[in-house]
Amino acid sequence: MDARDLTAALAENERAHARDVVGNLQLVADLGYADVAFSVIGPSGDLMVVADARPMTAVAAVAASRVGQTLSRSAEAEAYAALESRAAVCGARPRTTRGISYTTDAYPVGSPEVFGVVIRDITRQVADAPGKMEVVFMSLAERVLRRLGAGPIPDIDTGEPFTTGRRAGDGVMDVRLDGIVEYASPNAVNIMRMAGTEGGLAGRHAHDLPGGSTAVVPVLGSGGARSVTVEVAGRSLLFRAIDLGDGALALVEDITDVRSREQELRVKEATIREVHHRVKNNLQTVASLLRIQARRSASAESSRALEEAVERVSSMAVVHEMLAASTEEVVDFAAAARVVVDMVRQGLAGANPDLDVSVEGDTGLVPANVATSLALVTAELVHNAIEHGIGPDRAGTVAVSMRRLPDALHLTVRDDGAGLPAGFDPRAQANLGLAIVRTIVEDDLRGSLDFSGARGTVVTIRVPVTGSGEE
Numbered sequence: 205m206d207a208r209d210l211t212a213a214l215a216e217n218e219r220a221h222a223r224d225v226v227g228n229l230q231l232v233a234d235l236g237y238a239d240v241a242f243s244v245i246g247p248s249g250d251l252m253v254v255a256d257a258r259p260m261t262a263v264a265a266v267a268a269s270r271v272g273q274t275l276s277r278s279a280e281a282e283a284y285a286a287l288e289s290r291a292a293v294c295g296a297r298p299r300t301t302r303g304i305s306y307t308t309d310a311y312p313v314g315s316p317e318v319f320g321v322v323i324r325d326i327t328r329q330v331a332d333a334p335g336k337m338e339v340v341f342m343s344l345a346e347r348v349l350r351r352l353g354a355g356p357i358p359d360i361d362t363g364e365p366f367t368t369g370r371r372a373g374d375g376v377m378d379v380r381l382d383g384i385v386e387y388a389s390p391n392a393v394n395i396m397r398m399a400g401t402e403g404g405l406a407g408r409h410a411h412d413l414p415g416g417s418t419a420v421v422p423v424l425g426s427g428g429a430r431s432v433t434v435e436v437a438g439r440s441l442l443f444r445a446i447d448l449g450d451g452a453l454a455l456v457e458d459i460t461d462v463r464s465r466e467q468e469l470r471v472k473e474a475t476i477r478e479v480h481h482r483v484k485n486n487l488q489t490v491a492s493l494l495r496i497q498a499r500r501s502a503s504a505e506s507s508r509a510l511e512e513a514v515e516r517v518s519s520m521a522v523v524h525e526m527l528a529a530s531t532e533e534v535v536d537f538a539a540a541a542r543v544v545v546d547m548v549r550q551g552l553a554g555a556n557p558d559l560d561v562s563v564e565g566d567t568g569l570v571p572a573n574v575a576t577s578l579a580l581v582t583a584e585l586v587h588n589a590i591e592h593g594i595g596p597d598r599a600g601t602v603a604v605s606m607r608r609l610p611d612a613l614h615l616t617v618r619d620d621g622a623g624l625p626a627g628f629d630p631r632a633q634a635n636l637g638l639a640i641v642r643t644i645v646e647d648d649l650r651g652s653l654d655f656s657g658a659r660g661t662v663v664t665i666r667v668p669v670t671g672s673g674e675e
Contacts, residue, residue, distance in 0.1 A: 218319050224356035227367030229257040235368040236345025239325040251275040265306040265325040283321045287312035311349045342388045347448045358428040366429035368444045374457040381451050383410045395458045400437040419443030420454050525604035534569040548586045558599035567604035577644045584637040585617040593621030615665040624657030
């Protein structure tokens, strides 16, 4: 049984508890300068590691992940002692690996029944000569572990299990149950100072701090946690506070610059979407004008040329319409192709029940410029297949298929019509549609174009496209 199967075998309430422990392991590792590993009781009664985290704030005692490993009773005596006693065990025996000396603490998880244990390996380098900040941080990490052991930490606003972690530059505060700040890290002091607080924070009440009455005070004694962004004194402060029973851990991060950049991006995205919307509208207007001109043309040839121009303009409008609804400069080309193919079929064959036109395959997301060009190519090829290969009023089949490879997109248009004439040379053809296709595929997209016609006609296009196309 692997780690995932072991977790899945837990009772429903235990699985929710386990997920919350796993979600907060990195917080404990970074806050406590220690490796942490969460183990669950297996079928044989032994503990198997289902998740672990190594600190980004200190030297790791353990070199590699232990997920999937069964903990030895002799090597991890503290873990089994915590499991059997249902109480935290602070190990004193020194252990050494890779020349690094450390000790191990263990904390039971589960109430009323214990179903797992978190072990914390602390290097002697940290434990033997800690400064005041390290002492407070390690104590907070231990209190978080004890709180996690009792049950999931609910978000007081949503009721969902709360998870968080340390972030570069965030400040840490240890707040007593009565709301008095017991300790504030230098980062926390600097962040509060930028938000208008003068002097130190220790000894002050949390409701006197910028954002404290909203983000910290409601959490005290609640048994839960809260994550909230507070706007104060021109600053955006992200608070994450966790009730620890005897007080609270409060993390605060100044995200003013991040919010500003996000707002700039939102404005740019909205502007780009509006541009695509206007381009789509303009293309549709052009298509309407061409359609009117085609209807008024006395020449059948001119009318047919104008209708083909309508198709070309409309196919590009389809892509811009999709881009107007997107936040990225990418399009699901397969979805666009289906719209374009249906548009061409309706324009040429109308309600002809004997003409079967299908589209299959997926492309994932394709860059906007590639999608726009391929939409035009698809319209031209399907138009040729219906008009020249089969005939708009005759029975036949046109199949469009697409396939996405890691470095390319394949598009095939196949019909069961008359096939290619003898000696067919696409470069020598006077057909405007084929000239457009060849120019776009070979010159603009740097792809390849192949015609074959043993039975009907098959046109295969290969266009280089980077990325997997997954969202």
